[in-house]
Amino acid sequence: MLRVGIIGCGDIANLNVLGYLRSQETELVAVSDTDLQVAGKKLERWGLRTVPIYEDYKKMIDREDLDIVEILTPHHLHAPMTEYCAKAGVPGISVQKPMAHTITDCDNMIRVCEEENVKLKLYENFRFYPVYLRAKILLEQEIIGEPLNFRINTVAHGGPSMAIDMKAFLWRRNFENCGGGMWIYDDGIHKLSMALWLMDQEKVDELYSWIDYFTTVQDSPSLLFWKYPSKELDDPPKYGSMQFTLAPNVYYPSNYYDCDEFIEISGTKGMMWLNQCTSGGNIISKTPQYPPIVVYSGGEVKSYGEELPRDWRYSFINSTEHFISAIQEGSNPIYTGEQGKNLCIFAKMPYVSTQKKRIVRWEEITSENEQNGSCNINDPVETDGGTLIKYLNRIRKDLKKGIQEGLQHKEFKYQYDL
Numbered sequence: 045m046l047r048v049g050i051i052g053c054g055d056i057a058n059l060n061v062l063g064y065l066r067s068q069e070t071e072l073v074a075v076s077d078t079d080l081q082v083a084g085k086k087l088e089r090w091g092l093r094t095v096p097i098y099e100d101y102k103k104m105i106d107r108e109d110l111d112i113v114e115i116l117t118p119h120h121l122h123a124p125m126t127e128y129c130a131k132a133g134v135p136g137i138s139v140q141k142p143m144a145h146t147i148t149d150c151d152n153m154i155r156v157c158e159e160e161n162v163k164l165k166l167y168e169n170f171r172f173y174p175v176y177l178r179a180k181i182l183l184e185q186e187i188i189g190e191p192l193n194f195r196i197n198t199v200a201h202g203g204p205s206m207a208i209d210m211k212a213f214l215w216r217r218n219f220e221n222c223g224g225g226m227w228i229y230d231d232g233i234h235k236l237s238m239a240l241w242l243m244d245q246e247k248v249d250e251l252y253s254w255i256d257y258f259t260t261v262q263d264s265p266s267l268l269f270w271k272y273p274s275k276e277l278d279d280p281p282k283y284g285s286m287q288f289t290l291a292p293n294v295y296y297p298s299n300y301y302d303c304d305e306f307i308e309i310s311g312t313k314g315m316m317w318l319n320q321c322t323s324g325g326n327i328i329s330k331t332p333q334y335p336p337i338v339v340y341s342g343g344e345v346k347s348y349g350e351e352l353p354r355d356w357r358y359s360f361i362n363s364t365e366h367f368i369s370a371i372q373e374g375s376n377p378i379y380t381g382e383q384g385k386n387l388c389i390f391a392k393m394p395y396v397s398t399q400k401k402r403i404v405r406w407e408e409i410t411s412e413n414e415q416n417g418s419c420n421i422n423d424p425v426e427t428d429g430g431t432l433i434k435y436l437n438r439i440r441k442d443l444k445k446g447i448q449e450g451l452q453h454k455e456f457k458y459q460y461d462l
């Protein structure tokens with residue numbers, strides 16, 4: 045039985061724990077959180093009331109002889125916690141995205157884990173969402189030929205959705221804790237992961253972005269577009285793009301966060317549409333117009349994946365199960381530390397591009413350039429009272445408009461504590 049410990053029992057712990065609760069091969073033997081009440085409530089919810097809680101994660105690591113540790117804390121803690129756990133001899137470390145604030149920290153985490161013979165996993169769960177796994181198989185079967193263009197739109201809707209702990213918003217608003225904005229450098233890591241994996245790429249060559257509004261509240265609406273490298277001389281050019289759309293007054297029930305994702309991939313022989321991820325299973329999923337996968341190819345439109353679970357939790361369960369088997373078999377986790385670092389490079393490019401108002405190349409985002417300050421993300425704009433009022437007014441205006449147009453969900457609902 046593999047002994048598992050969790051550091052950070054916040055919102056996402058409810059999902060990260062699922063794979064362990066279902067597993068016959070693991071036992072959750074301890075948790076750590078500086079907020080003992082939060083940890084106690086989670087254990088109660090998971091039916092594990094007798095599991096010990098440590099306020100100090102180092103004590104848990106020193107005493108519990110863990111095989112696997114899950115690091116589910118604010119971003120600035122990922123690097124020091126990984127280093128401590130690796131040096132203390134925990135053989136399997138799974139750290140939630142983004143891997144760290146800086147490429148220097150990512151490099152250090154990778155080096156320490158290599159030196160200590162530790163398996164380091166960057167936990168990015170979209171990579172295991174059942175619909176996306178099926179889409180990847182179809183793409184590998186060349187159902188749309190060679191993929192040429194990738195597009196993903198994240199729409200941040202108005203809920204109703206799962207309750208989020210206010211603390212989870214507060215640390216994200218603090219640049220020192222979050223390392224970037226709460227869309228691109230946080231949620232965006234998942235989307236950038238899809239942009240690489242589904243397109244069978246390890247990196248992009250160059251990227252240009254437009255982040256409308258990078259403040260301590262939001263780094264969205266935003267639009268990013270990039271070019272993939274050519275593997276062969278005669279490869280067709282390949283591009284990708286990503287949008288974050290704020291639509292807080294759209295009524296859009298979700299079991300999880302207030303957002304959903306829509307992907308379109310165009311290939312040399314056809315097109316593929318992937319409808320929904322985070323909020324899969326809701327009203328939209330239940331309509332025949334929105335099957336999970338739609339493919340146009342050879343003069344025919346077909347849908348796929350309707351028998352698959354359209355529930356985001358399975359992306360977590362599958363990801364955790366994969367890590368358990370990687371530890372048992374000694375194989376590589378998905379993602380490795382190097383791949384996790386690549387996602388940080390990708391996610392930093394948009395901020396640097398918007399700051400410098402130019403195209404940014406992948407090679408610019410390095411540890412060396414962090415030392416000379418040429419690729420660092422500037423602090424976001426502090427939102428003063430005036431900006432906040434303007435922002436709130438805009439949202440209220442949107443809502444009013446929605447009600448006039450027959451919006452059912454009339455409650456003023458905006459998740460962010462401004």
Ligand SMILES: NC(=O)c1ccc[n+]([C@@H]2O[C@H](COP(=O)([O-])OP(=O)(O)OC[C@H]3O[C@@H](n4cnc5c(N)ncnc54)[C@H](O)[C@@H]3O)[C@@H](O)[C@H]2O)c1
Nearest residue numbers: 052053054055056076077078079116117118140141211212
């Ligand atoms: N995969 C996903 O889809 C997804 C979604 C949300 C969050 N996340 C990631 O999960 C991580 C946690 O995010 P969250 O939303 O659960 O945040 P959260 O604020 O809800 O939870 C973080 C927890 O860490 C605890 N904590 C802080 N400092 C600690 C310390 N020194 N020792 C032990 N515990 C400490 C806090 O008390 C809190 O309970 C982040 O990396 C975030 O990006 C991933």
